[in-house]
Amino acid sequence: KNDNQRLSRETMKLYKEEGVNPLGGCLPMVLQMPIFIAMYQTFSSTIELRQAPFVLWIEDLSLPDELLIAGTPIHVLPLLMAGAMFFQSKMTMKDPKQAALVYVMPVVMVFIMWSFSSGLVLYWTVFNVLQIGQQVLTNHLKKSRQSEATPLAL
Numbered sequence: 553k554n555d556n557q558r559l560s561r562e563t564m565k566l567y568k569e570e571g572v573n574p575l576g577g578c579l580p581m582v583l584q585m586p587i588f589i590a591m592y593q594t595f596s597s598t599i600e601l602r603q604a605p606f607v608l609w610i611e612d613l614s615l616p617d618e619l620l621i622a623g624t625p626i627h628v629l630p631l632l633m634a635g636a637m638f639f640q641s642k643m644t645m646k647d648p649k650q651a652a653l654v655y656v657m658p659v660v661m662v663f664i665m666w667s668f669s670s671g672l673v674l675y676w677t678v679f680n681v682l683q684i685g686q687q688v689l690t691n692h693l694k695k696s697r698q699s700e701a702t703p704l705a706l
Contacts, residue, residue, distance in 0.1 A: 584679075588672075588675075588676075591671070591672055591675055592668070592669075592672055594671075595613060595614050595669035595671040595672050596614065596669060598614065606670070606671075609628065610629070610670050610674070612670070613669060613670055613671035613674070614669050614670075614671065615669060615670060616629075616666065616667055616668065616669065616670055616673075617629045617670035617673070627666055629665075629670055629673040629674055629677060630661070630662045630665040630666050630668075630673055631662065632677050633658075633661065633662070633665060633673055633676050633677040633680060634658035634659065634661060634662045635658070636677055636680035636681050636684065637657060637658040637661060637680055638654065638655070638658045639684060640680055640683050640684045640687065641653070641654040641657065641658070642654055643684065643687050643688075643691075644687060
């Protein structure tokens, strides 16, 4: 019951038998990092983006967004990004032991992205929303295939 080494060996054996790469979940993040770094550089240094209004409260894609509420500047995009991250994590979480991560990561990302350019945070937010849409579509297709495969009991 408490043999962690045996558990690790059995887990790795199962991964080999099923052809699963334990680091496979990291691949999308690793592939995205060069794009993220390039966009950070672009939004930080591109002169054309400075003082160029975008939509609604976003007045400059090269600076953090600010929405004045009662005289206090609020960065809305990092909060929207955290909400999208939380929702996406809740949708894909299968292990209840990871519940703390669902709550902690969006908060950590808010602090990381708080002073980043609004263009970069907007990219991250849109990416998360697209992942949510992809997950909803995947779940819908999976349910419809399962319902087609299940015969009706008479």
